[in-house]
Each structure stands twice: as C-alpha cells, then as structure tokens.
Amino acid sequence: xxxxxxxxxxxxxxxxxxxxxxxxxxxxxxxxxxxxxxxxxxxxxxxxxxxxxxxxxxxxxxxxxxxxxxxxxxxxxxxxxxxxxxxxxxxxxxxxxxxxxxxxxxxxxxxxxxxxxxxxxxxxxxxxxxxxxxxxxxxxxxxxxxxxxxxxxxxxxxxxxxxxxxxxxxxxxxxxxxxxxxxxxxxxxxxxxxxxxxxxxxxxxxxxxxxxxxxxxxxxxxxxxxxxxxxxxxxxxxxxxxxxxxxxxxxxxxxxxxxxxxxxxxxxxxxxxxxxxxxxxxxxxxxxxxxxxxxxxxxxxxxxxxxxxxxxxxxxxxxxxxxxxxxxxxxxxxxxxxxxxxxxxxxxxxxxxxxxxxxxxxxxxxxxxxxxxxxxxxxxxxxxxxxxxxxxxxxxxxxxxxxxxxxxxxxxxxxxxxxxxxxxxxxxxxxxxxxxxxxxxxxxxxxxxxxxxxxxxxxxxxxxxxxxxxxxxxxxxxxxxxxxxxxxxxxxxxxxxxxxxxx
Amino acid sequence: xxxxxxxxxxxxxxxxxxxxxxxxxxxxxxxxxxxxxxxxxxxxxxxxxxxxxxxxxxxxxxxxxxxxxxxxxxxxxxxxxxxxxxxxxxxxxxxxxxxxxx
Numbered sequence: 144x145x146x147x148x149x150x151x152x153x154x155x156x157x158x159x160x161x162x163x164x165x166x167x168x169x170x171x172x173x174x175x176x177x178x179x180x181x182x183x184x185x186x187x188x189x190x191x192x193x194x195x196x197x198x199x200x201x202x203x204x205x206x207x208x209x210x211x212x213x214x215x216x217x218x219x220x221x222x223x224x225x226x227x228x229x230x231x232x233x234x235x236x237x238x239x240x241x242x243x244x245x246x247x248x249x250x251x252x253x254x255x256x257x258x259x260x261x262x263x264x265x266x267x268x269x270x271x272x273x274x275x276x277x278x279x280x281x282x283x284x285x286x287x288x289x290x291x292x293x294x295x296x297x298x299x300x301x302x303x304x305x306x307x308x309x310x311x312x313x314x315x316x317x318x319x320x321x322x323x324x325x326x327x328x329x330x331x332x333x334x335x336x337x338x339x340x341x342x343x344x345x346x347x348x349x350x351x352x353x354x355x356x357x358x359x360x361x362x363x364x365x366x367x368x369x370x371x372x373x374x375x376x377x378x379x380x381x382x383x384x385x386x387x388x389x390x391x392x393x394x395x396x397x398x399x400x401x402x403x404x405x406x407x408x409x410x411x412x413x414x415x416x417x418x419x420x421x422x423x424x425x426x427x428x429x430x431x432x433x434x435x436x437x438x439x440x441x442x443x444x445x446x447x448x449x450x451x452x453x454x455x456x457x458x459x460x461x462x463x464x465x466x467x468x469x470x471x472x473x474x475x476x477x478x479x480x481x482x483x484x485x486x487x488x489x490x491x492x493x494x495x496x497x498x499x500x501x502x503x504x505x506x507x508x509x510x511x512x513x514x515x516x517x518x519x520x521x522x523x524x525x526x527x528x529x530x531x532x533x534x535x536x537x538x539x540x541x542x543x544x545x546x547x548x549x550x551x552x553x554x555x556x557x558x559x560x561x562x563x564x565x566x567x568x569x570x571x572x573x574x575x576x577x578x579x580x581x582x583x584x585x586x587x588x589x590x591x592x593x594x595x596x597x598x599x600x601x602x603x604x605x606x607x608x609x610x611x612x613x614x615x616x617x618x619x620x621x622x623x624x625x626x627x628x629x630x631x632x633x634x635x636x637x638x639x640x641x642x643x644x645x646x
Numbered sequence: 647x648x649x650x651x652x653x654x655x656x657x658x659x660x661x662x663x664x665x666x667x668x669x670x671x672x673x674x675x676x677x678x679x680x681x682x683x684x685x686x687x688x689x690x691x692x693x694x695x696x697x698x699x700x701x702x703x704x705x706x707x708x709x710x711x712x713x714x715x716x717x718x719x720x721x722x723x724x725x726x727x728x729x730x731x732x733x734x735x736x737x738x739x740x741x742x743x744x745x746x747x748x
Contacts, residue, residue, distance in 0.1 A: 281709050288716040295723045308731040309743050315724050320670050323686035327663055330690045334697035346703045393746040
C-alpha cells in the first residue's frame, strides 16, 4: 500500500499551532490522575493546581502571537489562525481562570465532587479556543458540541439540587434542538455547494473559504438561503438572542453561580466569534443576513431590558441583562458587515463584559448561601455597611455593565455605537440608546439595595438571609484586579484600543 | 431495481426533521422529546449521506461519523440528567418541571 498521501496529510498537521489547547487537555487529565494518586488530605490543593495551571498556560499563549502560524491554516484547512483568534484564546483562558476561582468559592458549600468540575471547565475552554479558530464546519460542529455537552454537565452539576437538575434538563433540550437546527443548515449548505450541476461547485463545501467562493458565485440560491438562516438560528440559540432566548432566565437561575458566569461570558463570546466568522463567510448573502441580524438585534435589546425590569432574583436579572448585552454585541456584528471598526468594537465589548461580569459574579458567589438558586435582590440590602469591599466591586461591575463613564463598559458601548452610526443603522442606534436608559434603572436598583438600604431581618425564619462566605486572599486580589482593570480600561485603552480601532 | 432520487431522499429527511422538531415542541414526556431530538440528528445524517452519494464528495460520509459520536455523548449525558432528576422530583413530565420561577 502507498502511504505517501497519508504522510503528506500528517505533515500538514501543525500540532505546535494548537499547543495551548493540548496543554489545557493535559492539565485537565492531570487533575483526574492527581485525584487518584494524591492522598485525600491534599485534594483541597487541586483547584489551585487548575487555577495556577491555566495562569501558567496564559504566557505561553501570548508567545503564539509571535510565531509563524498567524494568518495561516493548519490541519489541512480545519483551523485558521488569525489575530482575532489569538485574542479570543487569551479571552477564554482568562474566563477559565476566573471560573475556576469562582468554583473555589461556590463548590465547598455543596456536597458534590470537586475535581471533575475543574476538569470539565478546562476541556470546555480548550474546545472554545478551537471554536474561535475553526475554518471548517466539521471542526465548528465538533468543537461547539464539546462546549455544549460540557455545559450540560456543568449546569446540572449540583445534582442534589432540583433547581440545578431542572436547569440542566432545560439547557439540554434547548441546546440539542439548536445543535440539530445548526446541523441541518450545515447539511443544506454542504449539499448545495457540492451540486455538480451548478457552476463553481466545490468538493470541500464545509471549508469556509470554498463555501464563501461558491456563495459569491450564486448569491440568490434558495436552498443556500434556507441553510444560512438555519445556521444563524442555531448560533442565535447559543448566544441567547431573541426569539431563541427562552431558556436563558431558567438556566441562569438554576445553574451553579460559577457556571452561570462561564455560560454568560464564555459561551456567549464563543457564539459571537462563530457569528462573526460566519457573517464573513456568508458575505455574499448580506441581503439576507443583515436584515435578519438587524431585526434580531433590535428585538433582543428591547426584550432583554424590559424582561429584566421585573426580576427580583439576581441570577435571572443578570441572565436577562445578558440577553440585552447579546443585543449590543449583535449591533456590532451587523455594523461589521460594512464597517471594519465593528469587529474591534465587538472584541473590546467582550473584554469589558468579561471584566465586569466576573466582578459581579464574584460578589454574587460570596453573598450566596447554600441554596445557589435562591439569590434575591433583597439579600444585598446593607452590603456596603457590612462588607464595603464587595459592595465597591459590585458597584464598579454593575456600573460598567450599565455603561457609566469612565468605566470600560461605557467605552465598549461607545465603540459599538460609533460603528453602528458609521454603518448607517440609525433606527437600531435609537433602540440601543433607549435600552441603555432602561438598563440603568435595574442596575441601579441593585446598587441602591447594596448601598442605601439597610437589612431588616424578617419575622419568619424562612426568608432569612443566607450566611455570607468570607473573602479569601486569592479571591480578594483577583476581584480587586478585575475592578481596577474595569476602571483603567475605561480611562486608558492603550495598545489594545489602538489595535482594535485601527482595524 | 428502483433507485431513489436525491430529491426523494431530501424530502424524507426534511419530513423526519420536521417530525422531530414538532415532537420536541409538542410532546410533554422528556424521554419522547429526547427521541425526537435524536430523530432530528438522524434526519441530518440521512441528508448528508444522500448529498455525499449524489455529489460524489466524501466529506459528508465522514461527517456522519462525527454526528453519531456527538449524538452518543449527548444521549449519555442527557439520560444521566433525566435519571438524576427523576430521583429528585419523581416526574419527567416537562409541564411539571416548573420550580424555576421569578
């Protein structure tokens, strides 16, 4: 037999190009091995191994900016390594560090196995990093499913709590439904682009470059349009955009707090990277994608903010406010179709959102009690008097989410608005400004509870406030850094801002 | 021997997909919903194989392996969640799973 073809294929696999993902996978496996090998007394150090292991992988990821894989393909076109992809790798690694940190705060309150949580978080992170660089539908689907199936387990991780399991089941049904819709869209696109009767048909219709070439040659094909709408709907489920946002409040409330944070930031960012790449691939069908995404963005903004107004449970509130943030990001995606600044605006917004969200979730993890789904606005009354540090971090995080200057969230929204303005979507811009005003109302009712209300113990024992968790050293330092970065990134964008706005 | 055309395969696959989709939306039993989800994945796999056969490209056939693997993983995790939920709540009817409310 002749193996030269296989050898040539194997030589095109640049394993060095994905070494951060490989390291993450090894670290995840090492955690499981360490749990078996180490004596029980040392098990409490395993979360630290995960946290500092990912922190150690971060600088090696920064190295990959300088090596020669940038703007090239690897694995025979499955992956494409762009600068954006590298930036998002850093993003997902940061999200993994912060999720592990929240895990060390929230998990000890429950009777659940610990190590597997960090294992799954690391595997999901590696899949997200691959997702951000995928250039082929098979890669995209497998990476996306690894993320989604990992999240099924994470959402239902507190298996003694009916709320967590119910959230897990709802996420499972919705996630599997969206995957099936996405898959059917992929199949249609593959089928149409490979049709031998059509000019410029391609044998590799799942590769984004070949597909985009085919679509440019047939800009009004009916089956391809159906496929594109199905693919976009599948991704819209993942980011929780209207009308596919119905799962968001229930799942966010029931999931453990670290998982809610990871879902809100990591999963949403992964969805938006996919959406940006796909929008670029489908650029020949802008007549279809831009109106669909525009409608989706407007409806998502309005729905997210109006629904968040009536919430008393902070996890549901942050979930629905996350829906409205998805709307702002969609605005950037719509603008990116015509204005290059749109791309930079989306990336900057994601980083600002990461910092502010994890600051808020960090405070939530410390205020929550043993019942993780029961986190009411009323529990925050008097937080400033009792725990001023947490209240301050909360105020900075919420202020940034609301878009108050001079915090990072304000600059994120500003970039998005400038890109939208330049792209000429004035109606959408109006809706966005109105929804910022609405969002300030519910963010400030939370801040008001923490600063200006005082806690009066209710007469019945049932609605007592949960016992607070003390702030550990690592958690305190990281929360402080998050808040400080939110302030600094708002006043001074530095090279990051230059790079993003220069695109 | 009668051979089916590509369109017949696609119509069958579209019908299976629609049946699965309606099943997820309308049925109340979690296990039936789960079967409907699998039906949707299988419908996509059928369309992939048909496209692969009639377009004379191999990518589709290979993708089916990945889809089957993913579906197996999904079932493994999903059934585990359903069993754990049944132990807690003694029901898997979706209309009775409403403890998450504002």
